[in-house]
Amino acid sequence: MTIALRYTDAQRAFRAEVRDWMAANVPREPLETLESARGFAAHREWERTLARGHFGMVTWPEEYGGRGCNLIEWLIFEEEYYRAGAPGRANQNGIFLLGPTLMEFGTPEQRARFLPRMAAGEEMWAQAWSEPQAGSDLAALRATAIRDGDEYVLRGHKIWSSRAVYADWGFGMFRTDSASDRHRGISFILFPLDLPGMRVRGIPQIHGETGFAEIFFEDARVPVANRLGDEGAGWQIAMATAGFERGLMLRSPARFQATAARLVELYRRHAAELDPAIGSQVAQAWMDAQAYALNTYMTAARLIAGGTIGVEASLNKIFWSELDLAMHDCAMRILGTRAQLLPHAPDAGDVGAWLEGYMFSLAGPIYAGTNEIQRNIIAERLMKLPRA
Amino acid sequence: MMAASVRELLTDVCAPAVLRAVAEGRDPDGAARWARYHELGLPGLLAPETAGGLGLSSVDFVLIAEEIGRAAVPDALAEHAAVAVPLLAETPGDARVAPVLEAAAAGTARLAMALSQERFTAGAAEADWLLIGADDELYLVPRSGVRLVEQPANDRLRRVHRVEYTPVAASRIAKGVAVREAIGRAFERGALNVAAECLGVAERLLEIGVAYASERRQFGQPIGAYQGVKHQFASAQVKLEFARPVVYAAAAALEGPVERAQVAVSHAKLAAVAAADACARIAMQAHGAMGYSWEVDLHFYMKRGWALAGAWGDGNFHARRVQSALWSGAQPLGPDHTFSATES
Numbered sequence: 113m114t115i116a117l118r119y120t121d122a123q124r125a126f127r128a129e130v131r132d133w134m135a136a137n138v139p140r141e142p143l144e145t146l147e148s149a150r151g152f153a154a155h156r157e158w159e160r161t162l163a164r165g166h167f168g169m170v171t172w173p174e175e176y177g178g179r180g181c182n183l184i185e186w187l188i189f190e191e192e193y194y195r196a197g198a199p200g201r202a203n204q205n206g207i208f209l210l211g212p213t214l215m216e217f218g219t220p221e222q223r224a225r226f227l228p229r230m231a232a233g234e235e236m237w238a239q240a241w242s243e244p245q246a247g248s249d250l251a252a253l254r255a256t257a258i259r260d261g262d263e264y265v266l267r268g269h270k271i272w273s274s275r276a277v278y279a280d281w282g283f284g285m286f287r288t289d290s291a292s293d294r295h296r297g298i299s300f301i302l303f304p305l306d307l308p309g310m311r312v313r314g315i316p317q318i319h320g321e322t323g324f325a326e327i328f329f330e331d332a333r334v335p336v337a338n339r340l341g342d343e344g345a346g347w348q349i350a351m352a353t354a355g356f357e358r359g360l361m362l363r364s365p366a367r368f369q370a371t372a373a374r375l376v377e378l379y380r381r382h383a384a385e386l387d388p389a390i391g392s393q394v395a396q397a398w399m400d401a402q403a404y405a406l407n408t409y410m411t412a413a414r415l416i417a418g419g420t421i422g423v424e425a426s427l428n429k430i431f432w433s434e435l436d437l438a439m440h441d442c443a444m445r446i447l448g449t450r451a452q453l454l455p456h457a458p459d460a461g462d463v464g465a466w467l468e469g470y471m472f473s474l475a476g477p478i479y480a481g482t483n484e485i486q487r488n489i490i491a492e493r494l495m496k497l498p499r500a
Numbered sequence: 501m502m503a504a505s506v507r508e509l510l511t512d513v514c515a516p517a518v519l520r521a522v523a524e525g526r527d528p529d530g531a532a533r534w535a536r537y538h539e540l541g542l543p544g545l546l547a548p549e550t551a552g553g554l555g556l557s558s559v560d561f562v563l564i565a566e567e568i569g570r571a572a573v574p575d576a577l578a579e580h581a582a583v584a585v586p587l588l589a590e591t592p593g594d595a596r597v598a599p600v601l602e603a604a605a606a607g608t609a610r611l612a613m614a615l616s617q618e619r620f621t622a623g624a625a626e627a628d629w630l631l632i633g634a635d636d637e638l639y640l641v642p643r644s645g646v647r648l649v650e651q652p653a654n655d656r657l658r659r660v661h662r663v664e665y666t667p668v669a670a671s672r673i674a675k676g677v678a679v680r681e682a683i684g685r686a687f688e689r690g691a692l693n694v695a696a697e698c699l700g701v702a703e704r705l706l707e708i709g710v711a712y713a714s715e716r717r718q719f720g721q722p723i724g725a726y727q728g729v730k731h732q733f734a735s736a737q738v739k740l741e742f743a744r745p746v747v748y749a750a751a752a753a754l755e756g757p758v759e760r761a762q763v764a765v766s767h768a769k770l771a772a773v774a775a776a777d778a779c780a781r782i783a784m785q786a787h788g789a790m791g792y793s794w795e796v797d798l799h800f801y802m803k804r805g806w807a808l809a810g811a812w813g814d815g816n817f818h819a820r821r822v823q824s825a826l827w828s829g830a831q832p833l834g835p836d837h838t839f840s841a842t843e844s
Binding site for chain 1: 706710713714721722724725726727729730731733734735737738741742743744745746748749752753767770771819822823826827833834835836837838839842843
């Protein structure tokens with residue numbers, strides 16, 4: 113059993129094409145945080161630039177603005193993307209989560225309506241999973257979508273909706289059967305974020321920027337055609353999203369390998385003034401990023417050969433979120449007394465390159481399903497430990 | 501396929517009752533077990549077909565090594581089959597080599613390895629021949645030609661010795677730059693094998709732990725239903741899952757440039773040892789006081805993990821090797837270098 117990859121000539125050529133394009137197009141200065149109005153606008157513009165290069169979502173079919181790349185080519189794209197230090201993907205809720213779900217469960221009309229505009233950065237997407245009483249226990253959700261002719265009337269309260277303040281569209285789960293409970297009677301619905309009968313209120317995050325929001329639905333109406341999949345099948349559709357694509361695509365290894373490389377460089381610059389124990393942490397971070405990459409290639413090869421991904425998504429989520437946290441934690445230790453400063457402080461040094469990432473890494477064990485929930489899934493479904 | 505057959509064989513030949521007998525000194529030799537290993541050609545798996553072996557490569561041995569770890573095989577089978585035999589096979593030209601290699605492949609002669617990089621030798625007391633590597637010289641010495649200093653160890657199923665040997669020119673079978681390189685490769689193979697064995701150990705420990713946690717009830721339900729227990733198992737499983745691809749990638753790296761192979765092997769060894777350790781901790785914790793008893797089989801596998809942690813380069817050695825490659829710039833960094841060890 114081995115893992116080794118000799119890239120084909122076509123794959124090398126693709127890498128070279130991406131590398132050249134990124135060198136010519138990636139903004140020289142980092143964009144403002146996408147959690148701000150100006151920063152989000154800049155990130156939206158970047159999505160459009162990507163689309164002009166036909167790099168919006170390389171794994172998608174050409175008819176939706178993609179290139180029909182396989183997963184190995186996707187990994188190559190991601191490697192070049194992060195190697196070039198390109199901006200974060202502001203439309204990730206769309207391209208990584210909803211897009212694949214539409215591909216699997218959407219009607220031809222829905223796919224044609226939403227996917228090309230998503231890949232082109234013309235429509236940006238927010239997620240609306242959680243409710244005040246339904247976080248980890250998502251099946252406790254209460255928001256309703258009651259049928260009225262050929263429309264659904266949405267009522268309820270969604271919260272922690274990433275990007276909802278600045279995005280154009282949202283997706284979430286609503287009870288189409290108001291008498292239902294738990295996983296039944298839920299439908300998966302797409303909605304514009306500027307409907308009458310809807311209020312979006314930004315929630316400042318720990319850094320003070322408005323990265324997520326709550327959405328109040330007060331008889332907002334959407335056409336029945338905005339339902340994805342069958343009525344009552346929403347839970348299964350949402351969970352399917354959590355399998356294959358989210359498990360592999362939400363966080364590509366390249367992102368962490370790029371961070372690990374920066375961390376090694378940071379360590380080298382400061383090594384003389386550091387506790388030697390930090391060297392072990394830096395090396396561990398590099399090794400773990402490498403392990404995550406190797407595991408992803410192994411998974412990609414398995415999927416290309418017709419395999420599936422299920423519970424492995426939970427193993428991945430724990431691993432990358434803890435890795436990201438460990439790397440940023442380590443960087444803050446290296447920065448030492450400067451780590452308390454904001455990037456614009458006169459003596460901040462390298463803080464600007466790490467602070468936003470550090471803050472964001474703290475959220476990693478929480479979003480996309482808390483790591484506690486992921487550990488339950490691993491223990492019960494993979495290891496077959498008994499349920500409580 | 502091969503690995504499944506090996507698992508079946510070892511489940512029988514190295515059943516816990518056998519391990520217990522060996523650990524309690526009731527089966528000091530194991531000649532009968534070697535005959536069973538030979539049923540699947542294990543001792544000669546990597547020997548050339550001309551020597552009566554199966555001619556497989558080190559890479560093919562990784563899954564076998566996992567099975568050897570999983571069974572806590574109480575013999576230095578991996579060292580014999582996947583370190584000593586390939587090194588001997590790489591050392592042609594001396595008339596004494598061929599007959600020893602043939603006997604080793606047939607499982608009738610047992611080999612042990614003593615390299616200057618490795619402080620203790622496993623399987624020396626049972627070996628017919630020792631392959632002794634020092635710098636750029638390789639010696640083939642009958643056991644009677646060396647002095648063995650036994651080092652009683654926690655893992656009673658893996659006896660180790662310090663091998664004392666004063667070089668005798670007549671026993672030297674090879675010398676030179678190529679020999680130095682061959683000895684270097686042998687060391688990497690040894691480290692890779694123990695990494696793969698650790699994966700097997702980790703798997704076995706989790707199985708034992710999960711089985712017990714599913715059965716043992718307290719406060720009216722199985723203890724494995726409590727999140728405090730469950731989450732520890734899940735964390736250990738994560739460590740194991742992400743050690744596995746590292747070990748498999750290191751196997752491929754052995755065929756590439758040596759400085760890259762060294763980093764890959766060291767990473768594999770560190771990751772697999774850490775996984776085995778994490779699995780041992782939760783398996784023992786889940787067993788409560790039972791896990792601290794001699795009566796439960798758990799400790800045989802746990803101690804194998806400890807022994808392997810110090811074998812073929814300990815954690816300090818491998819961590820330093822990774823770090824020096826990172827700090828010196830010898831290891832390329834960044835997202836486009838995942839396969840730097842194998843991509844030329």
